[in-house]
Amino acid sequence: MISLAGRDILHAWGKFIFTGVGLGLLIGVTLIMAGVYRGMIDDGKVLLDSSGADLWVVQKDTLGPYAESSSLPDDLWRSIRAVPGVAQAANATFLTMQVRKGDRDVRAMVVGIAAGDPGTPGWPPHLVAGRQITRGHYEAVADLATGFGLGDVLKIRRNHYTVVGLARRMVSSNGDPIVFIPLKDAQEAQFLKDNDAILMQRRRTEANPAFNRPGVPGLLDAVTASQTTNNSVNAVLVRIRPGFTPEEVAEPIRRWKRLTVYDRAQMEDILIGKLIRTSSQQIGMFLAILAIVSAAIVAFIIYTLTMDKIREIAVLKLIGTRNRTIAAMIVQQALVLGVIGFVVGKITATFAAPLFPKHVLLMPSDSIAGFFAVLAICMLASVVSIRMALQVDPAEAIG
Amino acid sequence: MGAGGIRIANLSKRFGEGDTAVLALKEVNMEVAPGEVVGLIGPSGSGKSTLLKCLGAVIDPTAGRMILNDTVIYDDGWKVRDLRALRRDQIGFVFQAPYLIPFLDATDNVALLPMLAGVANGEARRRARELLAALDVQHRAEAMPTRLSGGEQQRVAIARGLINRPPVILADEPTAPLDSQRAMVVIRILNDMAKRFETAVIVVTHDQKIIPTFKRIYHIRDGVTHEEAGAGLGFD
Numbered sequence: 001m002i003s004l005a006g007r008d009i010l011h012a013w014g015k016f017i018f019t020g021v022g023l024g025l026l027i028g029v030t031l032i033m034a035g036v037y038r039g040m041i042d043d044g045k046v047l048l049d050s051s052g053a054d055l056w057v058v059q060k061d062t063l064g065p066y067a068e069s070s071s072l073p074d075d076l077w078r079s080i081r082a083v084p085g086v087a088q089a090a091n092a093t094f095l096t097m098q099v100r101k102g103d104r105d106v107r108a109m110v111v112g113i114a115a116g117d118p119g120t121p122g123w124p125p126h127l128v129a130g131r132q133i134t135r136g137h138y139e140a141v142a143d144l145a146t147g148f149g150l151g152d153v154l155k156i157r158r159n160h161y162t163v164v165g166l167a168r169r170m171v172s173s174n175g176d177p178i179v180f181i182p183l184k185d186a187q188e189a190q191f192l193k194d195n196d197a198i199l200m201q202r203r204r205t206e207a208n209p210a211f212n213r214p215g216v217p218g219l220l221d222a223v224t225a226s227q228t229t230n231n232s233v234n235a236v237l238v239r240i241r242p243g244f245t246p247e248e249v250a251e252p253i254r255r256w257k258r259l260t261v262y263d264r265a266q267m268e269d270i271l272i273g274k275l276i277r278t279s280s281q282q283i284g285m286f287l288a289i290l291a292i293v294s295a296a297i298v299a300f301i302i303y304t305l306t307m308d309k310i311r312e313i314a315v316l317k318l319i320g321t322r323n324r325t326i327a328a329m330i331v332q333q334a335l336v337l338g339v340i341g342f343v344v345g346k347i348t349a350t351f352a353a354p355l356f357p358k359h360v361l362l363m364p365s366d367s368i369a370g371f372f373a374v375l376a377i378c379m380l381a382s383v384v385s386i387r388m389a390l391q392v393d394p395a396e397a398i399g
Numbered sequence: 400m401g402a403g404g405i406r407i408a409n410l411s412k413r414f415g416e417g418d419t420a421v422l423a424l425k426e427v428n429m430e431v432a433p434g435e436v437v438g439l440i441g442p443s444g445s446g447k448s449t450l451l452k453c454l455g456a457v458i459d460p461t462a463g464r465m466i467l468n469d470t471v472i473y474d475d476g477w478k479v480r481d482l483r484a485l486r487r488d489q490i491g492f493v494f495q496a497p498y499l500i501p502f503l504d505a506t507d508n509v510a511l512l513p514m515l516a517g518v519a520n521g522e523a524r525r526r527a528r529e530l531l532a533a534l535d536v537q538h539r540a541e542a543m544p545t546r547l548s549g550g551e552q553q554r555v556a557i558a559r560g561l562i563n564r565p566p567v568i569l570a571d572e573p574t575a576p577l578d579s580q581r582a583m584v585v586i587r588i589l590n591d592m593a594k595r596f597e598t599a600v601i602v603v604t605h606d607q608k609i610i611p612t613f614k615r616i617y618h619i620r621d622g623v624t625h626e627e628a629g630a631g632l633g634f635d
Contacts, residue, residue, distance in 0.1 A: 001514050001515070001520070002503070002507060002510075002511070002514060002520060004500075004502075004503075007502045007503055007507070008502040010502070011501065011502035011543070012502070311498060312498070312500050312501065315494075315498045315500070316500070317483075318455070318457065318486060318492060319486065319487060319492065319511070319512055319515070319559070320483050320484060320486045320487020320488070320512070320515055320516075321483075321487075321515055322483065322515075325515070393457075394457050394486075395452050395457045395458060397492070397494065397498060398448060398451055398452055398455065398457065398492075398494065398571055
C-alpha cells in the first residue's frame with residue numbers, strides 16, 4: 001500500500017515546509033524559554049559551585065547572603081574556624097551594582113574575597129587569563145561576560161581597580177557576571193557614603209556634646225573613625241574537613257554562635273526554590289501558553305489541510321478506503337509537520353541561544369522531552385481533523 | 400436475463416418520518432445485464448441521485464431487493480455487512496468530474512483500488528498500466544491529474560472504476576464536462592469496456608447527444624421508473 005500521507009506531502013511540499021518553518025519558530029521560542037529557565041537554575045548552581053563553600057554562615061534568621069541582606073562581624077570567621085570539622089572559613093561580601101569602565105557601565109555582582117591563597121572559599125576557582133588577586137587593594141578579577149580585559153581599569157564607587165585576571169562562567173543567580181575585589185575594598189564599597197555626606201556627619205558628630213567632650217581626648221576621633229569604616233561582611237563561607245557531614249559542623253555553629261547556617265542543599269533550595277521561583281513560574285506559564293498555542297496552530301493547520309481534501313476523502317471512502325487508512329494519513333501528516341517544526345525549532349534555538357544577554361542552557365533532555373511533547377501535541381491536534389474526516393459521507397462524492 | 404449484472408426489485412427509499420416523510424424512490428425495478436450499458440434519465444429531483452446512491456451501497460434503501468452479480472446485497476432491511484468492501488470490489492464509480500486524487504499520478508490513481516484490496520503495489524501498478532493502455536492513455540501514466548486534459552482525466556477515472564473488474568459500473572453524468580466529440584469517445588469506451596469485461600454499466604445523464612447511444616433507457620420521475628427501448632446508435 002502506498003503512503004497517502006507521504007504522497008500528499010511530496011505533492012504539496014512547499015506548503016508543508018512553509019507551515020513547518022512557521023511552527024518551528026514557535027517551537028524554537030518554546031525551547032529557548034525552557035533554556036532560559038535551565039540557565040537560571042544553572043546560574044544559581046554555578047554561583048554555589050564557584051564559591052567553593054560547603055556551608056554558608058549568615059545573620060540569624062535571614063536567607064542571606066544571596067536572597068536577603070545579611071550582616072555579620074568581620075572577625076567572626078576566627079571563632080567559626082575553631083569549630084570542629086571546619087577546614088577553612090573566609091569572609092565574603094556580595095553587592096550587585098553598576099561597575100564603570102570609561103564611559104560605559106556593566107551590571108555585575110561585586111564579590112569581596114578575603115585574603116588568602118587560591119582555593120580559599122569565595123575565590124574564583126579557575127582563571128582563563130591573568131592571575132588571582134595578590135594585593136590587598138585595587139585589583140580585580142572579572143568574568144569574561146563583563147567584557148573587561150586584562151589591564152582594564154574599573155571604577156567601583158570612588159576607587160579604581162585594575163583587572164589582573166579573567167574567569168569564565170562566574171555569575172550571580174540573576175546571571176550578572178561577577179567582579180572579584182579584595183574584601184576590605186568591598187566592605188568599603190558596600191557602605192561608603194559620598195564625601196558631602198561624610199562631611200555633614202562629621203560636623204554633626206563634632207556638634208554633639210556627647211561625642212566631643214573636652215575632658216575625653218580622642219573620643220571624637222574614635223567615633224568619627226567608626227562612622228566611616230565598615231566591619232561587617234555578608235557571610236562566612238566554610239569548607240568542612242573530610243569525614244565530617246555538613247550537619248555535624250553546622251549544628252554547633254547554630255547553637256553556640258546563634259547564627260543561621262545553610263548547607264549546599266539548603267542554599268540551592270533558597271536560590272532555586274525561592275529566589276527564582278517567581279521567574280520560573282512565569283516561564284512555566286509561558287511554556288504552557290506556548291504549548292497550547294502550538295497545539296491550536298497545529299490543529300488549525302491540520303484541520304485546514306483536511307478541509308482542503310474533503311472531496312478526495314469522500315472519494316476515498318466511496319471506493320472502499322478503510323477509516324483507519326484515512327486516519328493514519330491525517331496523523332502521519334500531523335507528525336511530519338511536527339518533526340519539520342521541531343527540527344526547525346531546534347536549529348533556531350541552537351543558533352539564537354548565544355545571542356540572548358542571559359545564559360540560555362539548552363539541555364538535551366529538554367530537547368528529547370520537547371520532541372515527544374511536539375509529537376503528542378500533533379497527534380492530539382489531529383483528533384479533530386480525524387473526527388471530521390471520518391464523518392465525511394461517501395455520498396458527497398456522488399453529489 | 401442471464402446471470403450476473405445488477406437487478407433491483409420493488410426498491411423504495413423514504414427520507415424522514417411521519418408527515419414530513421418523502422418517498423424518493425417508489426418500488427423501482429431495474430435489470431442490467433453483464434456487458435450492457437443502459438441510460439438513466441430524469442429531471443432534477445426525480446430520484447436519480449438517490450437511486451444511484453442506493454445502487455452504489457452508499458445509502459440504504461427502505462424496502463425492496465438488490466442483487467449484484469447473483470448475490471443478494473439488500474433484502475427488505477437486511478444488507479451485507481461490509482459495504483465498504485462491497486463498494487471496493489463489486490462497484491465501479493465514474494463521476495461527473497473525474498475526482499482523481501490530486502497527489503497521486505495517473506497510474507497510482509488507478510492502482511489505489513487493488514492496493515486497498517491487498518494486491519501488491521507492483522502487481523496493482525502493472526494492472527493499472529495495462530488498463531490505461533487499453534484506454535489509450537498509457538503515455539500519460541506518470542502524469543499528475545493537474546497535467547491531464549479533461550478527456551484524459553475522465554479516461555483515468557474510468558480505468559479506476561474498472562480496475563477491480565467490478566460486475567457493475569455506476570457513471571454519474573460522465574460526459575457533462577466534455578464537448579460532443581470527447582463525450583462520444585467516453586461513451587464508446589464505456590461500451591467497449593462493458594463488453595470486454597462483462598460489466599453492467601448504468602449511465603445517469605442529461606446529455607441529449609449521448610442518449611441515442613443507449614439501447615435501453617430507464618426514465619425516472621417522482622421516484623418511479625419506466626423502461627423504454629433506446630436507439631442504440633453507433634455501438635454495435
